Amino acid sequence: MQALAPLRYLIRPLQIEGALFIAVIGVLLGLARIGGLAGLSIAVAAATCLSKYAFIFLDHLADGKPGGPIFSWEMANPAGEARPWLYLVSILVFVTVTELLSAVLGATWVFALRLLCICLLPAFIAVHSITGSFIEALNPAAVIAMAWRMGWGYLCVLAVAVVCLVAMQLFVLPASSEEEPGLRVLTLQFMPHVMHATLLAYLWLAMFAVLGGTLFEFRNEIGYDAAHSPERKQARVDAEQDVQRNQFIDRVFGEYRSGAYINAWNSIQERVRASEDALAEYRWVLERIATWPSPRLANRMVQEMLPLLLAKRLSGEALGLVKNRLKADQAFRPATGEYTLKMAQLACDGGDRPLARALLQDFERYFPDDPVRGSVVHLSAQLAR
Secondary structure, three states: OHHHHHHHHHHHHHOHHHHHHHHHHHHHHHHHHHOHHHHHHHHHHHHHHHHHHHHHHHHHHHOOOOOOOOOOOOOOOOOOOOHHHHHHHHHHHHHHHHHHHHHHHOHHHHHHHHHHHHHHHHHHHHHHHHHOOHHHHOOHHHHHHHHHHHOHHHHHHHHHHHHHHHHHHHHHHHHHOOOOOHHHOOOOOHHHHHHHHHHHHHHHHHHHHHHHHHHHHOHHHHOOOOOOOHHHHHHHHHHHHHHHHHHHHHHHHHHHHOOOHHHHHHHHHHHHHHOOOHHHHHHHHHHHHOOOOOOHHHHHHHHHHHHHHHHOOOHHHHHHHHHHHHHHOOOOOOOOHHHHHHHHHHHHHOOOHHHHHHHHOOHHHHOOOOOOHHHHHHHHHHHHO
């Protein structure tokens, strides 16, 4: 299910780039826990890096990029990524304003308002990350619309956030409250702090990873053009393919215009033989050359395509090609009398009697003494009734 697809992003922080970052943050926070006053500055620096990396990680996954971003010293610059500070200030302002409103609205309404805003916080972050505008993220209509378009995927994000926050409360925060003597840094008692800090870093990144993954998985629903989406990759492949095809058609046209019909046809045949899907190759080439002044090359191509189409039971497409060729050139016929009869019979069975009669017209002139002549006479008589 698409709604559960974001859950696979829970393991993305554990890939090599994210895992190395989590390990480093775990060690730094572990040192900060037992480092006394010096540890406070380490804790602030580590928490800042973790908050910034979380948003960078979110953008990385929302764009559909593989792996994870590699943390650099530029990311450690406090002024380099403003979103953590904006959200910190916004949360402080929101808590202060709702605390003042509690005297007017009452504790129950304030609690409900805070719960609603907490539930919309991922959508708030999503709008900011996609639009790049903090002002746009302050628009309640845009935030609610984002959550609505993500549908069940948004509920998945909220569920993961709740589980991660509960896990932090149960397994991380209680351990952080224990007092440990600073002189025992090199003892085994240092390891529990590192383990809890590492878990904290993972859970924090996991929430952002799932949100970023949800934005990517629901990019069509929210109208987000991810930089590394399959659609963009396919567009690049199609663009490169169009360039190659245009060059090929230009070469074939040059050969054909100069009167080297055999060379032009051999060029097409070489490309078709090198292709994994001969029919698909014939289709796009025919589309390009169908309107050329002389129908000779297009006629030959349709003659080659008919056996392939009939073998795949694509009789409707085959009849359409034959009908178009007859409009472009009344002298067109399939390559053999047998296939001419087959196409006429298919046209007759499909109710297109004019096409069947056109194919059988002057059959003796195109296919003299053909073995299927008797069947052609019988079908022509049937069509004449």
